[in-house]
Amino acid sequence: MRRATSKPRLAMANLAVLLVALAGFPAGQPVDAASVNSLNLRATYDVDASFSWASRAVSVRTAIDLYNPTAGSVSTVAFNLATLRIGNNGGGANVGVVTVNGSAVSETIDDQTVLVPFSPSLSAGGSAHVVINYTSKLSSSSAGDYWSFARLKGVMTAYRWIPWLSRTTRFNRPSVGEPWVTPSSTYVRVAITTDRTLKIASSGQRISVNGLTQVFVARNVRDFNFSAAPDYRTASRTTRGTRITFYYRTMSPSKVLGWAVKAFNSYSNKVGAYPYSQLNIAEIGPWASIESPSLFWLERDLKSRLLPWTVTHEVAHQWFYSVVGNDQSQEPFADEAVVDFMARNLVKRWVNSPCAQDDLDQSIYDLGSCYPWVIYVQGNLYLRAYYNHVGAADFWQGLRNYYAANRFRIGGTRELLDSLDAAAGINYPHYQRFPSMY
Numbered sequence: 001m002r003r004a005t006s007k008p009r010l011a012m013a014n015l016a017v018l019l020v021a022l023a024g025f026p027a028g029q030p031v032d033a034a035s036v037n038s039l040n041l042r043a044t045y046d047v048d049a050s051f052s053w054a055s056r057a058v059s060v061r062t063a064i065d066l067y068n069p070t071a072g073s074v075s076t077v078a079f080n081l082a083t084l085r086i087g088n089n090g091g092g093a094n095v096g097v098v099t100v101n102g103s104a105v106s107e108t109i110d111d112q113t114v115l116v117p118f119s120p121s122l123s124a125g126g127s128a129h130v131v132i133n134y135t136s137k138l139s140s141s142s143a144g145d146y147w148s149f150a151r152l153k154g155v156m157t158a159y160r161w162i163p164w165l166s167r168t169t170r171f172n173r174p175s176v177g178e179p180w181v182t183p184s185s186t187y188v189r190v191a192i193t194t195d196r197t198l199k200i201a202s203s204g205q206r207i208s209v210n211g212l213t214q215v216f217v218a219r220n221v222r223d224f225n226f227s228a229a230p231d232y233r234t235a236s237r238t239t240r241g242t243r244i245t246f247y248y249r250t251m252s253p254s255k256v257l258g259w260a261v262k263a264f265n266s267y268s269n270k271v272g273a274y275p276y277s278q279l280n281i282a283e284i285g286p287w288a289s290i291e292s293p294s295l296f297w298l299e300r301d302l303k304s305r306l307l308p309w310t311v312t313h314e315v316a317h318q319w320f321y322s323v324v325g326n327d328q329s330q331e332p333f334a335d336e337a338v339v340d341f342m343a344r345n346l347v348k349r350w351v352n353s354p355c356a357q358d359d360l361d362q363s364i365y366d367l368g369s370c371y372p373w374v375i376y377v378q379g380n381l382y383l384r385a386y387y388n389h390v391g392a393a394d395f396w397q398g399l400r401n402y403y404a405a406n407r408f409r410i411g412g413t414r415e416l417l418d419s420l421d422a423a424a425g426i427n428y429p430h431y432q433r434f435p436s437m438y
Contacts, residue, residue, distance in 0.1 A: 035078075035167050035168035035169070036076050036077075036078040036113075036115055036167060036168050037078070037167040037168075038074070038077045038078040038079075038165045038166060038167060039165065039166065039167055039181065039182075039183050039410065040069070040070050040183075041066060041067065041068055041069070041070070041074065041077065041165055041183075042066070042067040042068075042069055042165075042183070042185075042186075043064050043065060043066050043067070043164075043165050043185055044064070044065045044185055044186060044187040044188065045062060045063070045064055045162060045164070045185055045187075045188045045189070045190075045224075046062070046063040046064075046065075046188075046189045047060065047061070047062045047063075047162055047188070047189065047190045047191065047224075048060075048061045048191045048193075049061070049161075049190070049191065049192050049193070050192075050193045050194070050195075051138070051156060051158070051192060051193070051194050051195075051228075052194070052195045053151060053156065053194060053195055053196050053198065053230075054195055054196070055137075055195075056137045056138035056139075056140065056151050057135070057137055057138075058083075058087070058135065058136045058137060058138060058161075059133075059134075059135050060133070060134055060135075060136075060161065060162070061131065061132075061133050062131065062132045062133075062162055062163050063129065063130075063131050064079075064129070064130040064131070064132070064163070065127065065128075065129055066122070066127065066128045066129070066130055067126075067127050068122045068123065068124060068125060068126050068127075069125070070124060071124050072124055073121035073122060073123050073124060073126075074118060074121055074122040075117065075118055075119070075121040075122075076115050076116065076117055076118065077115070077116045077118065077122070077130070077165070078113050078114070078115055078116075078165070078166050078167050078168050079113065079114045079115075079116065079132065079163035079164060079165060079166060080112060080113060080160065080163070080164050080165075080166035080169065080180060080182060081093065081095075081112060081113070081114050081132075081134070081160070081161075081162075081163045081164075082112050082145075082148075082149070082159065082160035082161070082171070082180070083134070083136050083149055083160070083161050084109060084111070084112045084113075084114075085111070085112045085145070085171045086139065086144075086145045086146055086148055086149045086159075086160075087136035087137060087138070087139065087149050088136055088137040088138075088139060089137075089139045089140060089141045089143075089146055090139075090144065090146060091137070092136065093134045093135065093136035094134060094135050094136065095107060095109060095114060095132065095133070095134045096133040096134060096135065097131075097133050098114070098116060098130070098131065098132050098133070099129075099130070099131045100116065100117075100118060100128055100129070100130055101128055101129055102129070105117055105118075105119075107132075110168050111168070111169075111170055111171050111172075112169065112170075112171040112179070113166065113167075113168045113169065114132060114163055115168070116130060116132070132163045134163075136149075138150050138151040138156065138158075139151075139152070140152065142285065142286075142287050147284075147285065147287040147288070148160070148287075148288075148290070149161060152285050153285040153286075153300075154229055154230075154231065154249065154285075155227055155228070155229045155249075155283075155284050155285055156198065156227060156228040156229065157226075157227045157284055157285075157297070158225060158226050158227070159225045159290070159292075160180060160223060160225070161225070162188075162190070162223070162224055164182045164185075164222075164223060165182060165183055165185075166180070166181060166182050167181065169181065169329055170329075170365070173329075173364045173365050174365070174367070174368040174369075174371075175364050175365075175367050175368055175369070175371030175372075176371060176372060177328070177329065177332055177363075177364025177365075177367075177371055177375075178328040178329065178332070178364065179328070179329045179364060180223075180328050180329065181325070181326070181327040181328055181329060181330075181410070182222045182223055182325070183222060183325070183409075183410060184220050184221060184222045184325065184408040184409070185220070185221060185222070186219060186220060187217070187218075187219055188203075188204065188217065188218045188219070188221060188224050189215065189216070189217050190202070190204060190215070190216045190217075190218075190224055190226075191213055191214070191215045191216075192213070192214050192215075192216070192226070192228075193212055193213040193214075194212050194214075194228070195212065196212070196230065197212065197230065198228040198229065198230055199228065199229060199230070199231075199232035199234070199247065200214055200216075200226050200227075200228040201226060201227050201228070201232065201245075201247040201280045201281075201282035201295060202216050202218075202224065202225070202226035202280065202295060203216075203218050203221055203223070203224040203225055203226065203280075203292050203293045203294045203295045204216030204217050204218035204221075204224060204294070205217055205218070205277070205278060218293065218294065220275065220276075220293075220323075220408050221293035221294065221322075222293060222322070222325050223292060223293060224292075224293070225292040225295060226295070227247070227282045227284050227297060229247075229249060231249060232247040232248065232249060232282075232283075233247075233248055233249070233253075234246065234247055234248070235248065235253035235254075235257060236257075237257050237260075237261050239261050239264055239265060240264070240265065240268055240273075240274070241277065242264065242274055242276065242277055242278060242279055243277065243278050243279075244257060244260050244261060244264065244278075244279045244280075244281065245278065245279075245280050245281070246260075246281045246282075246283075247280065247281065247282040247283060248282075248283045249283050249300070250283065250300060251283050251298065251300065251302075255304075255307060256281060256298065256307070256311055257281075259307065259308050259311040259312055259315075260279070260281060260311055260315055262312070262346070263311065263312040263315035263316065263343070263346060264279070264315055264318075266346055267315065267316060267318075267319055267342060270342075270396045270399070270400070271319050271342075271396070271399055271400055271403050272319070272400055272403045272404060274318060274319070274323075275323060275407070276293075276294045276318075278294055279294055279295070279315075279318060280294060280295045280296075281295070281296055281297075281298060281311075281314075282295065282296075282297050282298070283297075283298050283299075283300055284297045284298070284299060284300065285299070285300055286299055286300050286301040287299055289302065289310050289313075289314055290314075291314050291317035291318070291321060291322065292322075293318075293322040294318070294322070296314040296315075296317065296318075298310065298311070298314070308347045308349070309343055309344065309347050309349050312342070312343040312346050312347055313339055313340060313342075313343035315343075316338075316339035316340075316342040316343050317335065317339050319339070319342075319403060320334070320335045320338045320339050320403075321335040321339070323403070323407055323408060324402070324403055324406040324407065324409070324411050325406075325408075325409065325410040325411065326410060326411055326412055326413075327410065327412065328364070329363055329364050329365070330363045330364075331361070331363070331412050331413045332363070332364055332375050333360050333361065333375055333379050333413045333416075334411060334412050334413045334415075334416050336372075336375050336376050336379065337360065337375055337376065337379025337380055337382070337383060338379075338383065338399075338416065340376045340377070340379065340380040341379070341380040341383040341384060341387070344380055344384075345384070345387075350380075350381070350384070351377060352377070352381075353370075353373040353374065353377040353378045353381070354373060355370035355373040355374055355378075356370075357378060358370065358374045358378065359433060359434065359435055359436070360374065360375065360378065360379055360382060360413075360433045360434055361413060361433075361434040361435070361436050361437050362374070362375075382433060386420065386428065389428075390420070390423075390424035390426065390428075391424075394420075394423050394424040394425075395420065395423075395424070397423040398419045398420035398421070398422065398423030398424060399416075399419070399420065401419045401422070401423055402415065402416050402419035402420070405419070413434065413437060414434075414437045414438075417430050417434070417437075
């Protein structure tokens with residue numbers, strides 16, 4: 001995935017391109033060991049937002065129905081809101097009134113996290129209604145991560161803009177890794193009002209239009225993102241009951257959809273059925289390709305030789321990260337190495353890493369410019385060697401089992417490797433490259 005300025009996705013085959021993609025990242029910070037962790041809570045989201053194309057002004061009201069299925073009480077709940085770091089060219093977002101069950105509370109802002117206090121604590125089995133209001137401004141710069149919440153070059157982008165259950169996670173990192181982890185929600189309703197007619201590509205299905213307000217609903221998603229443009233055109237293909245739609249401006253819909261359908265069918269066969277009835281693909285500016293549930297963005301200037309790999313990589317993220325989640329900051333191998341193996345195995349395009357061999361259980365905070373070469377490339381080559389060792393049948397069976405066991409849940413690297421070993425009936429020496437996990 002590409003996050004901070006651009007994803008390492010398009011840089012694998014060319015180190016010079018990678019260095020460009022890495023430009024502009026702030027220095028990394030370790031994750032606070034005493035973080036608030038709300039990943040075991042459950043929530044549905046009802047969002048009413050306004051986005052101004054003309055002024056870039058944004059106003060968001062998120063009503064959250066929260067449930068505590070754990071055996072303990074909860075005194076503070078963490079919500080990820082990346083807009084705190086990427087909105088308004090890095091000026092962030094202004095969090096307004098926050099209420100719990102109708103009463104205003106004094107939230108705390110910690111980096112990209114909104115910490116909401118509960119007094120009394122949310123008891124085991126208890127429910128609550130939380131409302132978080134904020135205002136911000138779409139960025140006008142493509143520097144750093146700002147392009148992911150911006151109105152630039154004819155496209156509006158909004159990424160990680162809904163306050164979502166998470167744990168406190170540091171945004172700054174010395175790499176292009178993604179500093180997020182969020183649980184799936186069974187229901188998300190998003191109403192987006194704009195000041196001009198825009199065609200919106202989102203993680204949800206549009207259920208109504210009233211003037212300039214468009215309403216979308218998504219189910220079993222771990223975030224909800226969108227891009228919009230006044231001149232988006234669309235082309236679609238349906239396969240296995242899923243409609244794949246490309247929202248494009250300049251790119252070739254036949255090439256993009258051709259590779260998307262090929263990847264979709266291959267992964268459905270090998271890993272398991274895709275659970276959504278739609279997959280949207282949206283062309284954005286020349287910044288980065290990046291995944292969302294039921295959606296991914298493609299950068300406008302993607303080189304033709306990288307298009308097959310990039311599209312198949314992003315489609316693979318619909319299985320790993322979207323349906324099966326992971327801690328993308330602490331265990332990026334569990335999605336990035338897996339999907340890169342899936343994509344490269346499909347397009348038969350392998351590259352070698354110019355960086356020295358390193359441990360594959362490192363976080364996005366542990367690796368700098370070598371992050372994508374270690375996690376993506378060395379990671380996919382590790383899985384390729386494992387695949388060759390155990391054989392295709394056992395490998396794909398192990399991945400199918402992992403996918404089925406962690407559907408709409410958060411998995412991880414150890415669970416993934418254990419599932420592969422169990423299917424193959426072996427005890428592989430993973431400790432050599434994953435020393436902290438074995």
